[in-house]
Amino acid sequence: MQPESRTPVTLTDAGSGLTRAGMTTFHRELLIAFREKQDVINPLVFFLLIVSLFPLGISPETEFLREAGAGIIWVAALLAILLSLNMLFRNDYADGYLEQWVLSPQPLAMMVLVRVSAVWVASVVPLLLLVPLLGLMLHLPADRIGVLALTLLMGSPVLLLIGAIGAALTVSVRNSGMLLALLMTPFYVPVLIFGTGAVTAFGEGASITGHLAILGAMLVLTIVLAPFAIAAGLRMSVANG
Amino acid sequence: MWQWFHKLGSPKWFFGIAGRLIPWLGFGALMLLGVGIVWGLLFAPADYQQGDSYRIIFIHVPSAYLGQSLYVAMALAGAVGLIWRMKMADTFIAATAPVGAALTFVALFTGAVWGKPTWGTWWIWDARLTSMLLLFFLYLGVMALRRALEDPENRARASAILTLVGVVNIPIIKFSVEWWNTLHQPASIRMTEAPAMPASMWVPLLICAIGFHLLAGWLILMRMRNEILHRERRARWVRNWVLSQ
Numbered sequence: 260m261q262p263e264s265r266t267p268v269t270l271t272d273a274g275s276g277l278t279r280a281g282m283t284t285f286h287r288e289l290l291i292a293f294r295e296k297q298d299v300i301n302p303l304v305f306f307l308l309i310v311s312l313f314p315l316g317i318s319p320e321t322e323f324l325r326e327a328g329a330g331i332i333w334v335a336a337l338l339a340i341l342l343s344l345n346m347l348f349r350n351d352y353a354d355g356y357l358e359q360w361v362l363s364p365q366p367l368a369m370m371v372l373v374r375v376s377a378v379w380v381a382s383v384v385p386l387l388l389l390v391p392l393l394g395l396m397l398h399l400p401a402d403r404i405g406v407l408a409l410t411l412l413m414g415s416p417v418l419l420l421i422g423a424i425g426a427a428l429t430v431s432v433r434n435s436g437m438l439l440a441l442l443m444t445p446f447y448v449p450v451l452i453f454g455t456g457a458v459t460a461f462g463e464g465a466s467i468t469g470h471l472a473i474l475g476a477m478l479v480l481t482i483v484l485a486p487f488a489i490a491a492g493l494r495m496s497v498a499n500g
Numbered sequence: 501m502w503q504w505f506h507k508l509g510s511p512k513w514f515f516g517i518a519g520r521l522i523p524w525l526g527f528g529a530l531m532l533l534g535v536g537i538v539w540g541l542l543f544a545p546a547d548y549q550q551g552d553s554y555r556i557i558f559i560h561v562p563s564a565y566l567g568q569s570l571y572v573a574m575a576l577a578g579a580v581g582l583i584w585r586m587k588m589a590d591t592f593i594a595a596t597a598p599v600g601a602a603l604t605f606v607a608l609f610t611g612a613v614w615g616k617p618t619w620g621t622w623w624i625w626d627a628r629l630t631s632m633l634l635l636f637f638l639y640l641g642v643m644a645l646r647r648a649l650e651d652p653e654n655r656a657r658a659s660a661i662l663t664l665v666g667v668v669n670i671p672i673i674k675f676s677v678e679w680w681n682t683l684h685q686p687a688s689i690r691m692t693e694a695p696a697m698p699a700s701m702w703v704p705l706l707i708c709a710i711g712f713h714l715l716a717g718w719l720i721l722m723r724m725r726n727e728i729l730h731r732e733r734r735a736r737w738v739r740n741w742v743l744s745q
Binding site for chain 2: 421425429432435441444492495496
Protein backbone atom coordinates (compact mmCIF):
# COMPACT_ATOMS: atom_id res chain seq x y z
CA MET A 260 0.00 0.00 0.00
CA GLN A 261 1.28 3.38 -0.92
CA PRO A 262 1.35 6.13 1.66
CA GLU A 263 -1.19 8.87 1.06
CA SER A 264 0.44 11.67 -0.84
CA ARG A 265 0.23 14.95 0.98
CA THR A 266 0.31 18.05 -1.16
CA PRO A 267 1.32 21.20 0.67
CA VAL A 268 -1.40 23.86 0.77
CA THR A 269 -0.55 26.69 -1.57
CA LEU A 270 -2.30 29.91 -2.42
CA THR A 271 -3.74 28.42 -5.58
CA ASP A 272 -5.67 26.01 -3.42
CA ALA A 273 -7.60 28.81 -1.77
CA GLY A 274 -10.60 28.44 -4.06
CA SER A 275 -10.98 24.71 -3.63
CA GLY A 276 -10.21 25.14 0.09
CA LEU A 277 -13.16 27.45 0.47
CA THR A 278 -15.42 25.08 -1.44
CA ARG A 279 -14.28 22.16 0.70
CA ALA A 280 -14.69 24.11 3.93
CA GLY A 281 -18.14 25.16 2.80
CA MET A 282 -19.15 21.61 1.96
CA THR A 283 -17.83 20.36 5.29
CA THR A 284 -19.73 23.01 7.21
CA PHE A 285 -22.93 22.35 5.28
CA HIS A 286 -22.59 18.63 5.82
CA ARG A 287 -21.81 19.02 9.52
CA GLU A 288 -24.85 21.21 10.04
CA LEU A 289 -27.21 18.76 8.38
CA LEU A 290 -25.66 15.91 10.33
CA ILE A 291 -26.18 17.73 13.63
CA ALA A 292 -29.78 18.53 12.69
CA PHE A 293 -30.33 14.87 11.79
CA ARG A 294 -28.87 13.64 15.07
CA GLU A 295 -30.55 16.24 17.29
CA LYS A 296 -33.98 15.65 15.80
CA GLN A 297 -35.75 17.30 18.69
CA ASP A 298 -34.23 20.68 17.77
CA VAL A 299 -35.83 20.37 14.34
CA ILE A 300 -39.15 18.99 15.55
CA ASN A 301 -39.79 21.50 18.35
CA PRO A 302 -40.13 24.56 16.08
CA LEU A 303 -42.44 22.54 13.81
CA VAL A 304 -44.75 21.65 16.68
CA PHE A 305 -44.60 25.24 17.88
CA PHE A 306 -45.56 26.39 14.38
CA LEU A 307 -48.59 24.06 14.33
CA LEU A 308 -49.62 25.11 17.83
CA ILE A 309 -49.47 28.85 17.11
CA VAL A 310 -51.57 28.41 13.98
CA SER A 311 -54.18 26.37 15.84
CA LEU A 312 -54.47 29.08 18.51
CA PHE A 313 -56.03 31.52 16.06
CA PRO A 314 -59.19 29.54 15.21
CA LEU A 315 -59.54 28.79 18.93
CA GLY A 316 -58.90 32.35 20.05
CA ILE A 317 -60.66 34.40 17.41
CA SER A 318 -63.10 32.44 15.27
CA PRO A 319 -63.34 29.06 13.53
CA GLU A 320 -65.58 30.58 10.80
CA THR A 321 -64.50 29.56 7.31
CA GLU A 322 -64.90 33.14 6.09
CA PHE A 323 -62.57 34.59 8.72
CA LEU A 324 -59.95 31.88 8.35
CA ARG A 325 -59.89 32.27 4.58
CA GLU A 326 -59.39 36.03 5.02
CA ALA A 327 -56.75 35.82 7.76
CA GLY A 328 -55.17 32.43 7.05
CA ALA A 329 -52.17 33.66 5.10
CA GLY A 330 -51.36 36.26 7.73
CA ILE A 331 -51.71 33.71 10.53
CA ILE A 332 -49.35 31.28 8.85
CA TRP A 333 -46.85 34.05 8.11
CA VAL A 334 -46.88 35.30 11.70
CA ALA A 335 -46.57 31.75 13.07
CA ALA A 336 -43.62 30.99 10.77
CA LEU A 337 -42.00 34.27 11.77
CA LEU A 338 -42.39 33.45 15.47
CA ALA A 339 -41.07 29.92 15.01
CA ILE A 340 -37.96 31.27 13.29
CA LEU A 341 -37.59 34.06 15.86
CA LEU A 342 -37.71 31.68 18.82
CA SER A 343 -35.23 29.25 17.32
CA LEU A 344 -32.66 32.02 16.75
CA ASN A 345 -31.08 31.96 20.19
CA MET A 346 -29.90 28.39 19.55
CA LEU A 347 -28.32 29.31 16.22
CA PHE A 348 -24.76 29.84 17.51
CA ARG A 349 -25.26 28.91 21.16
CA ASN A 350 -23.68 25.45 21.18
CA ASP A 351 -20.88 26.45 18.84
CA TYR A 352 -20.07 29.33 21.15
CA ALA A 353 -20.11 27.12 24.24
CA ASP A 354 -17.80 24.40 22.87
CA GLY A 355 -15.28 26.72 21.22
CA TYR A 356 -16.17 25.82 17.63
CA LEU A 357 -16.85 29.48 16.86
CA GLU A 358 -13.36 30.48 17.93
CA GLN A 359 -11.83 27.98 15.52
CA TRP A 360 -14.12 29.30 12.86
CA VAL A 361 -13.03 32.89 13.40
CA LEU A 362 -9.38 31.80 13.37
CA SER A 363 -9.72 29.70 10.22
CA PRO A 364 -8.29 31.15 7.00
CA GLN A 365 -11.64 30.93 5.21
CA PRO A 366 -13.59 34.20 4.87
CA LEU A 367 -15.95 34.22 7.84
CA ALA A 368 -18.80 35.90 5.95
CA MET A 369 -18.86 33.12 3.36
CA MET A 370 -18.79 30.44 6.03
CA VAL A 371 -21.61 32.19 7.85
CA LEU A 372 -23.69 32.21 4.67
CA VAL A 373 -23.10 28.49 4.18
CA ARG A 374 -23.93 27.82 7.79
CA VAL A 375 -27.19 29.79 7.71
CA SER A 376 -28.20 28.14 4.43
CA ALA A 377 -27.70 24.74 6.03
CA VAL A 378 -29.86 25.78 8.99
CA TRP A 379 -32.47 27.00 6.53
CA VAL A 380 -32.48 23.65 4.75
CA ALA A 381 -32.54 21.67 8.00
CA SER A 382 -35.10 23.59 10.02
CA VAL A 383 -37.02 26.06 7.84
CA VAL A 384 -37.72 23.86 4.84
CA PRO A 385 -39.65 21.34 7.01
CA LEU A 386 -41.68 24.33 8.20
CA LEU A 387 -42.47 25.24 4.60
CA LEU A 388 -43.51 21.67 3.87
CA LEU A 389 -46.20 22.01 6.53
CA VAL A 390 -47.66 25.12 4.87
CA PRO A 391 -49.97 23.28 2.42
CA LEU A 392 -51.42 21.24 5.29
CA LEU A 393 -51.99 24.30 7.45
CA GLY A 394 -53.40 26.15 4.46
CA LEU A 395 -56.00 23.43 4.01
CA MET A 396 -56.83 23.52 7.73
CA LEU A 397 -57.44 27.27 7.43
CA HIS A 398 -59.61 26.76 4.30
CA LEU A 399 -57.28 28.59 1.96
CA PRO A 400 -57.90 27.88 -1.74
CA ALA A 401 -55.16 25.81 -3.37
CA ASP A 402 -53.80 28.55 -5.63
CA ARG A 403 -53.54 30.95 -2.70
CA ILE A 404 -51.61 28.32 -0.74
CA GLY A 405 -49.20 28.19 -3.66
CA VAL A 406 -48.60 31.95 -3.54
CA LEU A 407 -48.27 31.78 0.25
CA ALA A 408 -45.66 29.03 -0.02
CA LEU A 409 -43.79 31.03 -2.66
CA THR A 410 -43.66 34.18 -0.49
CA LEU A 411 -42.51 32.12 2.51
CA LEU A 412 -39.88 30.47 0.35
CA MET A 413 -38.53 33.90 -0.57
CA GLY A 414 -39.12 35.55 2.81
CA SER A 415 -37.91 32.92 5.27
CA PRO A 416 -34.20 33.13 4.28
CA VAL A 417 -34.44 36.89 4.85
CA LEU A 418 -35.89 36.31 8.33
CA LEU A 419 -33.22 33.78 9.17
CA LEU A 420 -30.31 35.87 7.89
CA ILE A 421 -31.46 39.07 9.62
CA GLY A 422 -32.15 37.13 12.80
CA ALA A 423 -28.69 35.59 12.65
CA ILE A 424 -27.24 39.11 13.00
CA GLY A 425 -29.01 39.46 16.33
CA ALA A 426 -28.05 35.92 17.33
CA ALA A 427 -24.39 36.69 16.61
CA LEU A 428 -24.52 39.89 18.66
CA THR A 429 -26.17 38.27 21.69
CA VAL A 430 -24.51 34.85 21.67
CA SER A 431 -22.61 35.71 24.86
CA VAL A 432 -25.79 36.83 26.65
CA ARG A 433 -27.55 34.27 28.83
CA ASN A 434 -31.31 33.86 28.22
CA SER A 435 -31.17 35.94 25.07
CA GLY A 436 -34.53 34.71 23.70
CA MET A 437 -36.65 37.67 24.75
CA LEU A 438 -33.91 40.16 23.94
CA LEU A 439 -33.58 38.71 20.44
CA ALA A 440 -37.31 38.95 19.86
CA LEU A 441 -37.22 42.59 20.91
CA LEU A 442 -34.20 43.34 18.72
CA MET A 443 -35.26 41.55 15.58
CA THR A 444 -39.04 41.91 15.26
CA PRO A 445 -38.88 45.48 13.88
CA PHE A 446 -36.61 44.25 11.08
CA TYR A 447 -39.08 41.49 10.24
CA VAL A 448 -41.98 43.82 9.58
CA PRO A 449 -41.20 44.81 5.97
CA VAL A 450 -40.81 41.14 5.01
CA LEU A 451 -44.12 40.31 6.68
CA ILE A 452 -45.88 43.22 4.96
CA PHE A 453 -44.80 42.25 1.47
CA GLY A 454 -45.17 38.53 2.08
CA THR A 455 -48.76 38.74 3.23
CA GLY A 456 -49.40 41.63 0.84
CA ALA A 457 -48.68 39.37 -2.11
CA VAL A 458 -51.22 36.79 -0.91
CA THR A 459 -53.87 39.48 -0.29
CA ALA A 460 -53.25 41.01 -3.72
CA PHE A 461 -53.53 37.58 -5.30
CA GLY A 462 -56.82 36.98 -3.48
CA GLU A 463 -58.16 40.24 -4.91
CA GLY A 464 -57.08 39.25 -8.39
CA ALA A 465 -54.36 41.91 -8.57
CA SER A 466 -50.85 41.38 -9.92
CA ILE A 467 -48.32 40.10 -7.40
CA THR A 468 -45.20 40.73 -9.47
CA GLY A 469 -44.45 43.94 -7.58
CA HIS A 470 -44.62 42.28 -4.18
CA LEU A 471 -42.51 39.36 -5.33
CA ALA A 472 -39.98 41.74 -6.87
CA ILE A 473 -39.60 43.62 -3.58
CA LEU A 474 -39.34 40.34 -1.62
CA GLY A 475 -36.70 39.20 -4.11
CA ALA A 476 -34.84 42.49 -3.70
CA MET A 477 -34.86 42.03 0.07
CA LEU A 478 -33.62 38.48 -0.35
CA VAL A 479 -30.72 39.52 -2.58
CA LEU A 480 -29.85 42.45 -0.33
CA THR A 481 -29.76 40.33 2.83
CA ILE A 482 -27.82 37.49 1.17
CA VAL A 483 -25.19 40.01 0.09
CA LEU A 484 -24.99 42.19 3.21
CA ALA A 485 -26.17 40.19 6.23
CA PRO A 486 -23.24 37.69 6.27
CA PHE A 487 -20.82 40.57 6.87
CA ALA A 488 -22.87 41.87 9.80
CA ILE A 489 -23.18 38.33 11.21
CA ALA A 490 -19.44 37.80 10.83
CA ALA A 491 -18.70 41.12 12.56
CA GLY A 492 -21.05 40.14 15.39
CA LEU A 493 -19.42 36.72 15.81
CA ARG A 494 -15.92 38.23 15.79
CA MET A 495 -16.97 40.65 18.50
CA SER A 496 -18.60 37.96 20.63
CA VAL A 497 -15.62 35.64 20.34
CA ALA A 498 -13.04 38.36 20.98
CA ASN A 499 -14.50 39.72 24.20
CA GLY A 500 -17.02 37.04 25.23
CA MET B 501 -6.93 69.28 9.52
CA TRP B 502 -7.24 65.89 11.22
CA GLN B 503 -6.19 67.31 14.54
CA TRP B 504 -9.72 68.12 15.73
CA PHE B 505 -10.78 64.64 14.74
CA HIS B 506 -8.08 63.09 16.89
CA LYS B 507 -8.99 65.42 19.72
CA LEU B 508 -12.56 64.13 19.48
CA GLY B 509 -11.19 60.81 20.62
CA SER B 510 -9.95 62.27 23.89
CA PRO B 511 -12.58 62.09 26.64
CA LYS B 512 -10.88 64.83 28.64
CA TRP B 513 -10.83 67.28 25.73
CA PHE B 514 -14.42 66.45 24.81
CA PHE B 515 -15.55 66.86 28.41
CA GLY B 516 -14.12 70.36 28.49
CA ILE B 517 -15.55 71.44 25.14
CA ALA B 518 -18.97 69.98 25.99
CA GLY B 519 -18.92 71.85 29.30
CA ARG B 520 -18.36 75.12 27.46
CA LEU B 521 -21.05 74.40 24.82
CA ILE B 522 -23.76 73.26 27.21
CA PRO B 523 -24.81 76.70 28.59
CA TRP B 524 -25.06 78.11 25.06
CA LEU B 525 -27.12 75.20 23.77
CA GLY B 526 -29.40 75.29 26.81
CA PHE B 527 -29.89 79.04 26.57
CA GLY B 528 -30.49 78.89 22.81
CA ALA B 529 -32.93 76.01 23.15
CA LEU B 530 -34.94 77.80 25.85
CA MET B 531 -35.06 81.07 23.88
CA LEU B 532 -35.96 79.55 20.51
CA LEU B 533 -38.50 77.10 21.92
CA GLY B 534 -40.02 79.87 24.05
CA VAL B 535 -40.41 82.16 21.06
CA GLY B 536 -41.37 79.42 18.58
CA ILE B 537 -43.93 77.67 20.74
CA VAL B 538 -45.62 80.86 22.00
CA TRP B 539 -45.70 82.21 18.44
CA GLY B 540 -46.96 78.95 17.01
CA LEU B 541 -49.57 78.20 19.66
CA LEU B 542 -50.93 81.72 20.21
CA PHE B 543 -50.17 83.97 17.24
CA ALA B 544 -49.86 81.88 14.10
CA PRO B 545 -53.11 81.87 12.05
CA ALA B 546 -55.45 78.89 12.31
CA ASP B 547 -55.52 76.42 9.43
CA TYR B 548 -58.51 76.80 7.11
CA GLN B 549 -59.17 73.06 7.15
CA GLN B 550 -57.87 71.77 10.47
CA GLY B 551 -58.57 74.83 12.62
CA ASP B 552 -56.45 75.05 15.75
CA SER B 553 -55.64 71.35 15.96
CA TYR B 554 -52.88 71.74 13.37
CA ARG B 555 -50.85 73.68 15.96
CA ILE B 556 -49.49 70.43 17.28
CA ILE B 557 -47.10 70.41 14.32
CA PHE B 558 -44.88 72.86 16.19
CA ILE B 559 -44.05 69.99 18.54
CA HIS B 560 -44.86 67.00 16.34
CA VAL B 561 -42.82 67.79 13.23
CA PRO B 562 -39.53 68.76 14.95
CA SER B 563 -39.65 65.75 17.27
CA ALA B 564 -40.53 63.34 14.45
CA TYR B 565 -37.73 64.77 12.34
CA LEU B 566 -35.21 64.53 15.16
CA GLY B 567 -36.41 61.07 16.13
CA GLN B 568 -35.41 59.89 12.68
CA SER B 569 -32.22 61.86 12.22
CA LEU B 570 -30.83 60.97 15.65
CA TYR B 571 -30.95 57.30 14.67
CA VAL B 572 -28.95 58.10 11.53
CA ALA B 573 -26.53 60.08 13.69
CA MET B 574 -26.15 57.05 15.98
CA ALA B 575 -25.43 54.84 12.98
CA LEU B 576 -22.81 57.32 11.74
CA ALA B 577 -21.25 57.31 15.20
CA GLY B 578 -21.39 53.52 15.09
CA ALA B 579 -19.49 53.49 11.79
CA VAL B 580 -16.90 55.93 13.17
CA GLY B 581 -16.55 53.75 16.26
CA LEU B 582 -16.08 50.58 14.22
CA ILE B 583 -13.62 52.09 11.77
CA TRP B 584 -11.45 54.31 13.99
CA ARG B 585 -12.16 52.64 17.34
CA MET B 586 -13.07 56.03 18.74
CA LYS B 587 -14.31 55.86 22.32
CA MET B 588 -16.43 58.96 22.08
CA ALA B 589 -18.55 57.41 19.32
CA ASP B 590 -19.93 54.85 21.74
CA THR B 591 -20.46 57.53 24.37
CA PHE B 592 -22.54 59.35 21.77
CA ILE B 593 -24.66 56.25 21.07
CA ALA B 594 -25.14 55.65 24.80
CA ALA B 595 -26.25 59.24 25.31
CA THR B 596 -28.40 59.54 22.20
CA ALA B 597 -30.52 56.37 22.29
CA PRO B 598 -32.78 57.45 25.20
CA VAL B 599 -33.09 61.01 23.82
CA GLY B 600 -34.06 59.67 20.39
CA ALA B 601 -36.51 57.22 21.91
CA ALA B 602 -38.12 60.00 23.94
CA LEU B 603 -38.48 62.28 20.90
CA THR B 604 -39.93 59.45 18.81
CA PHE B 605 -42.40 58.77 21.59
CA VAL B 606 -43.33 62.47 21.67
CA ALA B 607 -43.92 62.36 17.91
CA LEU B 608 -46.13 59.28 18.24
CA PHE B 609 -48.04 60.72 21.18
CA THR B 610 -48.65 64.13 19.63
CA GLY B 611 -49.61 62.39 16.39
CA ALA B 612 -52.23 60.34 18.23
CA VAL B 613 -53.60 63.43 19.98
CA TRP B 614 -53.79 65.23 16.62
CA GLY B 615 -55.27 62.22 14.86
CA LYS B 616 -58.28 62.04 17.18
CA PRO B 617 -59.94 65.33 16.05
CA THR B 618 -58.57 65.19 12.50
CA TRP B 619 -58.94 61.56 11.43
CA GLY B 620 -61.44 60.65 14.15
CA THR B 621 -59.19 57.99 15.66
CA TRP B 622 -56.21 57.83 18.02
CA TRP B 623 -54.31 55.37 15.94
CA ILE B 624 -54.38 54.17 12.39
CA TRP B 625 -52.20 51.48 10.88
CA ASP B 626 -50.85 53.83 8.32
CA ALA B 627 -47.41 53.10 6.90
CA ARG B 628 -45.84 56.23 8.34
CA LEU B 629 -47.22 55.75 11.84
CA THR B 630 -46.26 52.12 11.83
CA SER B 631 -42.71 52.82 10.72
CA MET B 632 -42.41 55.52 13.41
CA LEU B 633 -43.57 52.95 15.97
CA LEU B 634 -40.95 50.56 14.62
CA LEU B 635 -38.32 53.27 14.94
CA PHE B 636 -39.33 53.58 18.60
CA PHE B 637 -38.83 49.81 18.98
CA LEU B 638 -35.46 50.08 17.25
CA TYR B 639 -34.35 52.61 19.88
CA LEU B 640 -35.64 50.34 22.65
CA GLY B 641 -33.71 47.47 21.05
CA VAL B 642 -30.45 49.41 21.12
CA MET B 643 -31.05 50.28 24.77
CA ALA B 644 -31.94 46.67 25.68
CA LEU B 645 -28.88 45.31 23.89
CA ARG B 646 -26.64 47.78 25.70
CA ARG B 647 -28.10 46.75 29.02
CA ALA B 648 -27.66 43.03 28.26
CA LEU B 649 -23.98 43.18 27.31
CA GLU B 650 -21.62 43.72 30.22
CA ASP B 651 -18.26 44.07 28.52
CA PRO B 652 -17.86 47.75 27.45
CA GLU B 653 -15.92 46.83 24.31
CA ASN B 654 -18.62 44.34 23.33
CA ARG B 655 -21.36 46.82 24.06
CA ALA B 656 -19.73 49.42 21.85
CA ARG B 657 -19.24 47.12 18.88
CA ALA B 658 -22.62 45.41 19.20
CA SER B 659 -24.56 48.66 19.32
CA ALA B 660 -22.52 50.02 16.42
CA ILE B 661 -23.40 46.97 14.30
CA LEU B 662 -27.04 47.06 15.38
CA THR B 663 -27.47 50.76 14.56
CA LEU B 664 -25.81 50.26 11.18
CA VAL B 665 -28.22 47.42 10.43
CA GLY B 666 -31.10 49.50 11.77
CA VAL B 667 -30.29 52.45 9.59
CA VAL B 668 -31.40 50.34 6.62
CA ASN B 669 -34.85 50.82 8.09
CA ILE B 670 -34.66 54.63 7.88
CA PRO B 671 -35.16 54.83 4.09
CA ILE B 672 -38.21 52.61 4.49
CA ILE B 673 -39.55 55.13 6.99
CA LYS B 674 -38.71 58.10 4.78
CA PHE B 675 -40.18 56.73 1.59
CA SER B 676 -43.05 54.75 3.05
CA VAL B 677 -45.35 57.70 2.42
CA GLU B 678 -44.59 57.51 -1.28
CA TRP B 679 -44.75 53.69 -1.33
CA TRP B 680 -48.04 53.08 0.37
CA ASN B 681 -49.41 56.64 0.40
CA THR B 682 -52.35 56.05 2.69
CA LEU B 683 -53.85 58.37 5.26
CA HIS B 684 -50.91 60.42 6.47
CA GLN B 685 -50.32 63.69 4.68
CA PRO B 686 -46.97 63.94 2.90
CA ALA B 687 -44.04 65.53 4.72
CA SER B 688 -44.84 69.09 5.82
CA ILE B 689 -41.58 70.69 4.77
CA ARG B 690 -39.34 69.83 1.89
CA MET B 691 -35.91 71.25 1.37
CA THR B 692 -36.25 71.43 -2.40
CA GLU B 693 -39.57 73.25 -2.70
CA ALA B 694 -41.02 76.46 -1.37
CA PRO B 695 -43.21 75.55 1.62
CA ALA B 696 -46.91 75.34 0.83
CA MET B 697 -47.85 77.01 4.10
CA PRO B 698 -47.67 80.78 4.65
CA ALA B 699 -44.65 82.36 6.31
CA SER B 700 -46.66 83.08 9.46
CA MET B 701 -46.85 79.31 9.93
CA TRP B 702 -43.53 78.00 8.72
CA VAL B 703 -41.35 80.63 10.39
CA PRO B 704 -42.41 79.60 13.91
CA LEU B 705 -42.14 75.96 12.80
CA LEU B 706 -38.58 76.59 11.65
CA ILE B 707 -37.76 78.33 14.95
CA CYS B 708 -39.21 75.36 16.85
CA ALA B 709 -37.25 72.93 14.70
CA ILE B 710 -33.96 74.72 15.41
CA GLY B 711 -34.92 74.96 19.07
CA PHE B 712 -35.56 71.22 19.23
CA HIS B 713 -32.17 70.56 17.66
CA LEU B 714 -30.46 72.69 20.27
CA LEU B 715 -32.48 70.97 22.99
CA ALA B 716 -31.45 67.55 21.74
CA GLY B 717 -27.82 68.67 21.47
CA TRP B 718 -27.98 70.04 24.99
CA LEU B 719 -29.45 66.84 26.45
CA ILE B 720 -27.02 64.62 24.54
CA LEU B 721 -23.95 66.60 25.59
CA MET B 722 -25.03 66.56 29.23
CA ARG B 723 -25.60 62.82 29.07
CA MET B 724 -22.27 62.35 27.31
CA ARG B 725 -20.49 64.25 30.09
CA ASN B 726 -22.11 61.98 32.67
CA GLU B 727 -21.12 58.96 30.67
CA ILE B 728 -17.52 60.20 30.37
CA LEU B 729 -17.28 60.82 34.11
CA HIS B 730 -18.56 57.32 34.76
CA ARG B 731 -16.19 55.67 32.29
CA GLU B 732 -13.13 57.66 33.28
CA ARG B 733 -13.91 57.57 36.97
CA ARG B 734 -10.49 56.13 37.73
CA ALA B 735 -8.61 58.78 35.74
CA ARG B 736 -6.66 61.48 37.57
CA TRP B 737 -8.23 64.36 35.67
CA VAL B 738 -11.72 63.23 36.70
CA ARG B 739 -10.71 63.19 40.36
CA ASN B 740 -9.19 66.65 40.02
CA TRP B 741 -12.29 67.93 38.28
CA VAL B 742 -14.64 66.48 40.87
CA LEU B 743 -12.54 67.88 43.72
CA SER B 744 -12.52 71.31 42.10
CA GLN B 745 -16.32 71.45 41.98
